[in-house]
Amino acid sequence: MKTNNSIKAFQEAKEVIPGGVDSPVRAFKSVGGTPLFIDKGEGAYLIDIDGNRYIDFVQSWGPLIFGHCDPDIEEAVIAAAKKGLSFGAPTLVESELAKKVTDLFPNIDKIRFVSSGTEAVMSAIRLARGYTNKDDIIKFVGCYHGHSDSLLVEAGSGMATFGTPSSPGVPFDLTKHTLLAKYNDIDSLKKCFENSDNIACVIIEPIAGNMGLVPADEKFLQELKTLCEANKTLLIFDEVMSGFRAGLRGASGIYGIEADIITFGKVIGGGMPVGAFGARAEIMDMLSPDGPIYQAGTLSGNPIAMSAGLASINKLLEGGEELYSRFESLANRLSDGLKEGAKKNNISLQTDVRGSMFGFFFNDQLVKNFDDALKSDTKMFAKFHQLMLQRGVYFACSQFETGFISTTMNESMIDEVITKADEVFGLLNG
Numbered sequence: 001m002k003t004n005n006s007i008k009a010f011q012e013a014k015e016v017i018p019g020g021v022d023s024p025v026r027a028f029k030s031v032g033g034t035p036l037f038i039d040k041g042e043g044a045y046l047i048d049i050d051g052n053r054y055i056d057f058v059q060s061w062g063p064l065i066f067g068h069c070d071p072d073i074e075e076a077v078i079a080a081a082k083k084g085l086s087f088g089a090p091t092l093v094e095s096e097l098a099k100k101v102t103d104l105f106p107n108i109d110k111i112r113f114v115s116s117g118t119e120a121v122m123s124a125i126r127l128a129r130g131y132t133n134k135d136d137i138i139k140f141v142g143c144y145h146g147h148s149d150s151l152l153v154e155a156g157s158g159m160a161t162f163g164t165p166s167s168p169g170v171p172f173d174l175t176k177h178t179l180l181a182k183y184n185d186i187d188s189l190k191k192c193f194e195n196s197d198n199i200a201c202v203i204i205e206p207i208a209g210n211m212g213l214v215p216a217d218e219k220f221l222q223e224l225k226t227l228c229e230a231n232k233t234l235l236i237f238d239e240v241m242s243g244f245r246a247g248l249r250g251a252s253g254i255y256g257i258e259a260d261i262i263t264f265g266k267v268i269g270g271g272m273p274v275g276a277f278g279a280r281a282e283i284m285d286m287l288s289p290d291g292p293i294y295q296a297g298t299l300s301g302n303p304i305a306m307s308a309g310l311a312s313i314n315k316l317l318e319g320g321e322e323l324y325s326r327f328e329s330l331a332n333r334l335s336d337g338l339k340e341g342a343k344k345n346n347i348s349l350q351t352d353v354r355g356s357m358f359g360f361f362f363n364d365q366l367v368k369n370f371d372d373a374l375k376s377d378t379k380m381f382a383k384f385h386q387l388m389l390q391r392g393v394y395f396a397c398s399q400f401e402t403g404f405i406s407t408t409m410n411e412s413m414i415d416e417v418i419t420k421a422d423e424v425f426g427l428l429n430g
């Protein structure tokens with residue numbers, strides 16, 4: 001496989017863009033090699049600037065549930081673009097998309113659109129703090145909620161206490177309001193509540209996709225919800241990834257647990273930059289202009305982005321539960337195939353699936369939290385990634401990411417990937 005053009009493009013990009021990328025994971029740091037510069041997408045496939053073709057399990061990190069260049073979404077975007085790119089004034093398509101989403105979630109009366117998942121979460125946290133009149137928040141180690149200051153936090157001297165910045169540039173004064181708990185561990189959450197009586201919200205990825213795929217235990221989520229209620233703390237489900245991915249109603253629908261606030265992103269924008277956060281009216285009405293909590297955005301609810309989102313959500317509603325069964329059956333076919341291939345070659349692989357999301361860890365133990373995930377063999381993953389890439393299979397370039405199925409995939413594509421993986425597992429073992 002020739003990647004000369006990508007290698008050259010990467011060198012040139014590094015001259016003018018830090019690390020050559022606009023988001024760090026794209027740089028392939030954890031798997032080595034050069035990131036592939038993409039020319040275009042075609043359904044299930046990516047084509048790089050050297051003309052290599054890959055089946056794409058990254059799908060722009062989640063948004064492209066209908067694959068690349070879906071004709072309906074494309075048509076909606078072109079039609080909207082012809083009417084003007086942005087107005088900074090209300091448009092009908094915003095209310096239409098808002099109605100579709102609020103209809104799906106019984107706990108969401110109103111929703112506000114922003115331009116990224118980061119912005120959605122940041123705004124949701126301000127809303128929770130303003131609504132409860134409390135300052136502290138709890139997050140779980142290994143969950144990612146975007147790159148806003150108070151969420152770039154790692155455990156300080158110990159768990160369940162105030163976090164410390166995980167990046168230079170984040171003042172300790174901001175992270176001292178963020179407490180860290182262990183995923184799927186209710187005792188660590190209880191300790192957080194013991195350490196502070198000023199907790200505005202607990203934020204969680206109910207199906208974590210940013211430490212690899214690690215779904216929460218149902219009992220854990222139920223106890224979490226009960227603890228939040230007892231402490232008059234809002235529960236935020238960050239469904240930026242799991243929303244419309246794990247199921248039509250996301251993790252909220254799968255577990256049947258109603259969070260106070262839900263954040264969305266990725267699929268809700270159909271490939272355009274969109275985020276959103278929603279809650280019951282009493283909470284959302286605290287936002288300006290009706291309420292005192294400030295939140296705004298020049299390009300929020302952008303008509304092109306809203307049109308792409310609406311076209312996607314309409315198609316998902318049309319497909320309904322049947323569509324998600326099909327996703328899950330393809331995802332299971334892939335993960336079962338990978339597991340079997342690994343086993344034949346004495347490689348331990350942990351796999352899991354939720355709707356169109358799948359994950360696999362080179363790990364001999366079940367992964368329940370970030371500590372468990374970190375025990376995975378990242379060197380073996382890096383080799384696997386590289387060898388699969390050479391065979392035209394584009395998996396996420398880190399052990400700690402989730403893979404995605406799109407409607408453009410089918411059984412024979414999956415079987416082809418399994419055959420290639422079998423061969424690669426053989427090489428890894430040798």
Ligand SMILES: *Cc1c(COP(=O)(O)O)cnc(C)c1O
Pocket residue numbers: 116117118119121144145146147205209210238239240241242265266275
């Ligand atoms: C991707 C993601 C975010 C951040 O969204 P951006 O659009 O990258 O800012 C937040 N939360 C979760 C769960 C995500 O997966």
